[in-house]
Amino acid sequence: MVLNADTDIKVRFSNNLAHSTSGNSILLAICVLRRDSGSESTISPDGWISDLVARRALPLDEAEESARVAARDMLRHGKFKPTGRSKPASEYLLNYVRREGDMPRVSDVVDVANAFSLEYVVPVSVWDLDRAPAAAYVFRVGGEDEAYVFNATGQSINLSGLVCGCAVTDAGAGGTPCVNPVKDSMATKTTELSELVGFVMYAPGGVMDRERLEEAMRRAGKVYAQYTAFSVIGALVLAPGESDSISMLRPNQSPA
Secondary structure, rough: OOOOOOOOEEEEOOOOHHOOOOOEEEEEEEEEEEEEEOOOOOOOOOOHHHHHHHOOOOOHHHHHHHHHHHHHOOOOOOOOOOOHHHHHHHHHHHHHHHHOOOOOOOOOOHHHOOOOHHHHHHOOEEEEEOOOOOOOOEEEEEOOOEEEEOOOOEEEEEEEEOEEEEEEOOOOHHHHHEEEOOOHHHHHHOOOOOOOOEEEEEEOOOOOOOHHHHHHHHHHHHHHHHOOOOOEEEEEOOOOOOOEEEEEOOOOOOOO
8 A cells, every 4th residue: 555645544552562571561652754855954963973872881870771671671571581682672772882982873764763762771663654554553462473584684583472563454453563672674674765754662661651752752853853854743652552643644735
């Protein structure tokens, strides 16, 4: 299908993620980004990112360390163990920054997402909505036999027990997984040509509440507008069992 200007993206957070085996809940902060036609930012995010990198060279403070530990614990579902190669992407990023003294650069939309992950010490995913053109998404636990390729060399990750964002094209179906807090699918990764992008922050409910995540989404809108050619066109925060929708009105479109 094609995502039309008047499409609403529906997002549902499955109730089977109300609590991990560690007892920690997950909250999702989700927004949709749209590239503004003919707009390119002339302001570089390098100064902001450099400041974040310098902060992360220091030990985490008590609140940040609590967020790091809780981000791991919230992923403990069934047999899934968020350790080693299965630890949250936010920990990979933190370790890279401390080792290399800089943050890896991919593209403006990904770099800002990674900077948010680095700042809040929780995992963040971004994906190309036009490469997963569904009008509905469900975040649920991955099934026993589910997996996807996550890099250009063809390596795959087993999704059993791992929270996944899935594109739903058939009513009642569980959808096709495309993102998770460890590694995102190669099939829906963003490119320099991406026009519509999904952004999700996976937050431990015991450490970050809804109010803080709503503020994070407001900040995301400001930061993307300042440093990139993308604007946030809709955002929401979901707890397990909740659902909502984001309007997809494109430029020069207005509600009927």
